[in-house]
Amino acid sequence: MGKLGDMAAKAKAMAKGHPDQADKGVAGAERAVDQRTGGKYDAQTDKAADAVRRSYRDGGPTRH
Structure with missing residues (x-):
């Protein structure tokens, strides 16, 4: 795995360990x-944020 893949894996592991903090970061982004x-792309950012939350919450409920 390349450097970017390694960084993504580390970020995902950190988010799984601290989901509330990760939620704050996703909401801020x-x-x-x-x-x-x-707000031109609000629907797309909502969808993307939900996908990110699912990635570290293993498909559990998402918060908005």
């Missing part, structure tokens, strides 16, 4: 994108 784009 989603908010930042929505602000920069004027």
Whole structure:
């Protein structure tokens, strides 16, 4: 696995160990994108944030 893959695996492991903190980071990133784009891609950022949350919560309930 390359460096990017290694970093992604480490980030996912950290997020699984600290899901509440990871949720805050995902929400902040989603908010930042929505602000920069004027909410133009809100549906897409919602979908992406939910996918990220599922990736470290193993398909459990997502928070918004």
